Amino acid sequence: MSLATKHTFATYKKNNTIENGDLVVLFLSKENLILIRIQEDQEFCCKFGNYKHADMIGLQYGTKLGSNTGRGFLFLLYPTPELWTLILPHRTQILYIADISLIMSYLDLKPGKVMIESGTGSGSFSHSIARTIAPTGHLYTFEYHQERVAVATKEFEDHGLEGLVTIECRDVCKNGFGLVNKADAVFLDLPAPWEAVASAKQAFRQDKVGKICTFSPCIEQISKTVTALTEQGFVDIQMYECLIRFNEVRILQISTLDEALEMERASEKKRKRAMPRVLRESFKNRLQQEQEQDSGNNTDQDQEDTEGESTVKKTRVNDGDLSQQGSSTPSTVGTPNSRSHADVFIPDDSVEPREYIEPRNATVTRLPVEQRGHTSYLLFATFTPATQQPSLAELNKAAAASSSK
Amino acid sequence: MAALNPTDIINAGEHVFIKMPSDNVKCIVLKAGSSVSLGKFGTFKANDIIGHAWGNSYEIYDRDSKTRVYHPEGISEVEETANNNREIVDDPTSQKLTLDDIKALKSEGLKGELTGEEIVNKLKESHATFDKKTAYSQAKYLQKKGKKFHKVFTPIKPTAYSVNEYFYVKNPSKIRDIRMDTLSQLLSYSNVHSGCKLLVVDDTQGMIVSALAERMGGKGTILGLYDGDNPHYDIVKYMNFNQETLDTIKVLSWLRIHRPADEKTPDEMQDVTQLTGKDLEGYHRRLKAYNIVEESRKILFEGNFDALIVASQYQPESILEKLLPYVAGSRPVIVYHGTKEALLETSTWMRRCPDLLAPQLTESWLRKSQVLPGRTHPEMSTWGTGGSLLTATKVIDQPVQAALTKRERLAMEKKNAEAKKLKRAREEAESATSSPAPVAAAAAVGDIADEAVEGVEEGTTTATTTDGGHESRSIKRAKQE
Numbered sequence: 001m002s003l004a005t006k007h008t009f010a011t012y013k014k015n016n017t018i019e020n021g022d023l024v025v026l027f028l029s030k031e032n033l034i035l036i037r038i039q040e041d042q043e044f045c046c047k048f049g050n051y052k053h054a055d056m057i058g059l060q061y062g063t064k065l066g067s068n069t070g071r072g073f074l075f076l077l078y079p080t081p082e083l084w085t086l087i088l089p090h091r092t093q094i095l096y097i098a099d100i101s102l103i104m105s106y107l108d109l110k111p112g113k114v115m116i117e118s119g120t121g122s123g124s125f126s127h128s129i130a131r132t133i134a135p136t137g138h139l140y141t142f143e144y145h146q147e148r149v150a151v152a153t154k155e156f157e158d159h160g161l162e163g164l165v166t167i168e169c170r171d172v173c174k175n176g177f178g179l180v181n182k183a184d185a186v187f188l189d190l191p192a193p194w195e196a197v198a199s200a201k202q203a204f205r206q207d208k209v210g211k212i213c214t215f216s217p218c219i220e221q222i223s224k225t226v227t228a229l230t231e232q233g234f235v236d237i238q239m240y241e242c243l244i245r246f247n248e249v250r251i252l253q254i255s256t257l258d259e260a261l262e263m264e265r266a267s268e269k270k271r272k273r274a275m276p277r278v279l280r281e282s283f284k285n286r287l288q289q290e291q292e293q294d295s296g297n298n299t300d301q302d303q304e305d306t307e308g309e310s311t312v313k314k315t316r317v318n319d320g321d322l323s324q325q326g327s328s329t330p331s332t333v334g335t336p337n338s339r340s341h342a343d344v345f346i347p348d349d350s351v352e353p354r355e356y357i358e359p360r361n362a363t364v365t366r367l368p369v370e371q372r373g374h375t376s377y378l379l380f381a382t383f384t385p386a387t388q389q390p391s392l393a394e395l396n397k398a399a400a401a402s403s404s405k
Numbered sequence: 406m407a408a409l410n411p412t413d414i415i416n417a418g419e420h421v422f423i424k425m426p427s428d429n430v431k432c433i434v435l436k437a438g439s440s441v442s443l444g445k446f447g448t449f450k451a452n453d454i455i456g457h458a459w460g461n462s463y464e465i466y467d468r469d470s471k472t473r474v475y476h477p478e479g480i481s482e483v484e485e486t487a488n489n490n491r492e493i494v495d496d497p498t499s500q501k502l503t504l505d506d507i508k509a510l511k512s513e514g515l516k517g518e519l520t521g522e523e524i525v526n527k528l529k530e531s532h533a534t535f536d537k538k539t540a541y542s543q544a545k546y547l548q549k550k551g552k553k554f555h556k557v558f559t560p561i562k563p564t565a566y567s568v569n570e571y572f573y574v575k576n577p578s579k580i581r582d583i584r585m586d587t588l589s590q591l592l593s594y595s596n597v598h599s600g601c602k603l604l605v606v607d608d609t610q611g612m613i614v615s616a617l618a619e620r621m622g623g624k625g626t627i628l629g630l631y632d633g634d635n636p637h638y639d640i641v642k643y644m645n646f647n648q649e650t651l652d653t654i655k656v657l658s659w660l661r662i663h664r665p666a667d668e669k670t671p672d673e674m675q676d677v678t679q680l681t682g683k684d685l686e687g688y689h690r691r692l693k694a695y696n697i698v699e700e701s702r703k704i705l706f707e708g709n710f711d712a713l714i715v716a717s718q719y720q721p722e723s724i725l726e727k728l729l730p731y732v733a734g735s736r737p738v739i740v741y742h743g744t745k746e747a748l749l750e751t752s753t754w755m756r757r758c759p760d761l762l763a764p765q766l767t768e769s770w771l772r773k774s775q776v777l778p779g780r781t782h783p784e785m786s787t788w789g790t791g792g793s794l795l796t797a798t799k800v801i802d803q804p805v806q807a808a809l810t811k812r813e814r815l816a817m818e819k820k821n822a823e824a825k826k827l828k829r830a831r832e833e834a835e836s837a838t839s840s841p842a843p844v845a846a847a848a849a850v851g852d853i854a855d856e857a858v859e860g861v862e863e864g865t866t867t868a869t870t871t872d873g874g875h876e877s878r879s880i881k882r883a884k885q886e
Contacts, residue, residue, distance in 0.1 A: 016709065016735070027763075030763050063734060063800070066805025069817070073805045076735070101592065102586050104593070106566055106585075111598075207413075239774040239775075241771070242770065243770045245768045247766040247767065249749060364749075384462075385460050
């Protein structure tokens, strides 16, 4: 492996160009992502055709590449911790972006921080941590499952993170972390996090503030952990749950009732089942009479009422004009305060009803029928420096003295 | 042990958030030698905390505003009692102390003659029905009074998280309602890390720029585009960034992206050799401003940004279409907005845009719980909106080879089908040698295995649906046999 491919997951390549030996995420679809390492003589095959690695070399990351048959294409993406979370082979339940993000922010992770994680699990979170604390920070990660340690070790190496991550096979609940006065932040994703709290306390840098997070699916685990944290003198204990809702954006086509009725009238007319003229005439006459009576009775009716009526009428005139022009502009709907009147139900004879009226587009969101309802409770607490510290100068002097010894 | 960093201790002249017993947070600039008033909770001397590590709580304990490190007592489990609220009536006379008595206690407390705990104890003792309350109610009463009378404060270090929390509670519209969980997701999606180069349009008063700058740790570049006279990155000043980090933040006005034809360089305007005194100073000032703009322009036109992050009051697509060309391939493009609806059109626009891949519109949901032994439950009030994120990946669109003609495709499919047929015939011949009853089953299994292997080889884009199709087909075939 050339030096150029080191730290692939922790930082971008300067020239952003795919070279032999590089890692590439093949994006076939949102659900189908594959991580490959470029080897000149190989090719990637799928039902839509073959893609030669040699063809990828020299391309920029992000390029769209067609298959040899021309029946498919894929995107060549740069591997990031966020993509890795979607690709990685699950050996355990993994953390997803909602929890990963909130924990990293709460634990105040940034370049240079020293962090402890247990257990490593499938290494989903480890990748994000390594990226965030690089290039000067360090992650100590512990896992008691021998095989998972072996796989994760290989992955960290393959992904160029070995300089940022130290992995150890160790049962931290029984044997502690074996680290003293080292960490800025601790993350515990263990079946019994309360058993590791005392050891975590020792692992914190004793002279400054530190943050701890435990991740447990059950409230009973939280309860025991809270007790352990309080006993060990951790403060500011807070608990959060965080979920992401993935919206599906859709375009919904909406017609008005008038448009629908107009189309229906058109099809009725086609089928020659329209309302007989006699019936229609009598209906119209009756309405007219009623209207005259109404206006005779309520001359002092508030203006809104008459205004409302006129809008309705105007609307219909407009509508007619537009349809005569053959335009598909949607008909205006009366304002809510324009009082509905049986008038609106009378089909306008003078205008030929349109057979098809283009519906309007409304962009809407939909949540998936099934979505994540719970991942785990995030329990946060703060480690406080044991005592008031002497001044910075004194401390630095002491540190210098001890290092010179 | 490594030496402490200046950022690990409380320094004079920096912004500090002071958390008070009431859980309210006050933001101050810590001046050496000054006294800081916390209102009814008393006053403390800035020098008592300057130079000490962050993280401790302090108690104001005597009349000279002296402070000492406060170690909270462990929170104890509430012991269940037989009490219930049957006997409790809403009666203001249960508290035997009068308002004046309490005021007197308070002023004694302020003078430092009584500690907060002593006051709370007095209130408790003179409460007629305190003993009749349930254990939970008693604990709640003490907690509530403690918030009023304790004199413990905690200096909080400004970080993206704590600054965001402070403004989200105090004035969410200032930061356009971006909540810590949404902000942290934005940071994850942006893949921000030490040394990267970001293009940002930030109308959240610099909240996003601050969070990004924190994650870059002084290495890399953030170019912020702004409209109006000045970039309004007010939040940045609360972060106590060192100069190295501040230098990573560059700004450029939208109006200055392209140099107007009639704009002159300071050298074109004046001949520097002729200038003296104030004119020379002015020249240098102009030259400096000119160089800053030139540098930002250069950064923009060099392109190859590692992320584009837009949190603007303007229509997002109108910004994206201008800035997308400057973003490198396979890099995140993120749009934040306080309301999801404002991003709907952008989302459909993104889907049509050949330079963007897989747009995704997300909202975050966050719930906080009270955690006390035996009294854990979600808090009664929670946050409403936290904003919405629209994320996509910048890709490089290039024409792909045209698909095969129908004839070519049919020929290829025929060839494949024949190969499959041959393979199946061979396998059936093999399985026929075993007992006749499970033949059908074996054939079906063979089929499934066969298909499955092909599925893997193919690495299909529609894995789930095709798999399902395969299975049902093979079962059908088994039935026929």
